[in-house]
Amino acid sequence: MHELSIAISLLDVAAEEAQNHGGGRVLAIYLRLGPLSGVVSAALLSAFELARESEGMEQCRLLIEETPIVLDCAVCQGPQPARSIQEICCATCGTPTMNLISGRELEVTAMELSDEHANASG
């Protein structure tokens, strides 16, 4: 399984983005995960537990939002859910299409950061 590599990449991205947003400890990572990303949610969560320990980010939580496969259906003229990952066709009219609007996501959408400030009075 490659979920451990993915979890490590995830923590790298989170650390980099935390820096880009003024630093701070990462308390939570919000991830969008599509069925066609090749990554399984449950396996990623277990891998994430291992990875966060090795990166010294034990308190960081991972919140996964699983996105549906959505297709741009030419017949229904607009976004439609796919019937299933085994049937990449419009759930409404059954037209097969590879015009994917979503389903491949593997992306960080938000993070919770904590700032620790020393009080001015000391």
Next chain:
Amino acid sequence: MSTQTRLVEVRQKVLKQNDVTARALRDRFHDAGIFVVSLVSSPGSGKTAFLEQLLTLVRKRHRTAALVGDLATDNDAVRLARSSVPVKQIVTGTVCHLEAEMVKSAMEGWLPDHVEVLFIENVGNLVCPSSYDLGENLRLVLMSVTEGEDKPLKYPTIFNTADVAVITKIDLAAAVEFDSAAAHKSIQAVRPGMRIFELSSKSGAGMPALLDFIESRIAEARESRSAKAAQQASAPVAV
């Protein structure tokens, strides 16, 4: 000490680093005129036998080279070297797939000059390679007639992310009562419109059709390259 928490919006792909490296590789291949074909499949689907045949045939028309990924051993590279094209093994150790960075470092100081076609054989695995772009022009997914017609339904993502499906070992089709129509139906269900080739690496049946297809894609890539070059040559006219 006081602690404040804040929520920040981010929009970043987890595999950003791989995507950046793959894009750089793709540009580099494009500029050097190298057409790159990658192969993914489960272990034992006949990937190496297929590649051995393919190398022997493609090298007659183009300068060809191959990178082969494996968890351990360089058996495949040794076997493929018999086709007398430059072959390099990428031993991935515990990693179950190739990443763009591995391709990039394998090429350092190895990729011979004037190569026109580079084949990349991924580690035998139908799950993990699907997430990683390697900078290839064409990704072939292989399944053999012995694996069952519903293989694509069990591993939809790898079929969905590949460009072309190759059904191998068709010389064994009758013996295993392979239902070609059912296999095609499974492939089309998970990847509508996918091109499918059926062939035997052993007898060579079906190889010419695939070769013609690859040849046409090489020609297309060349055209787009010369169009881009022509555009660049005529573009910088400031008015």
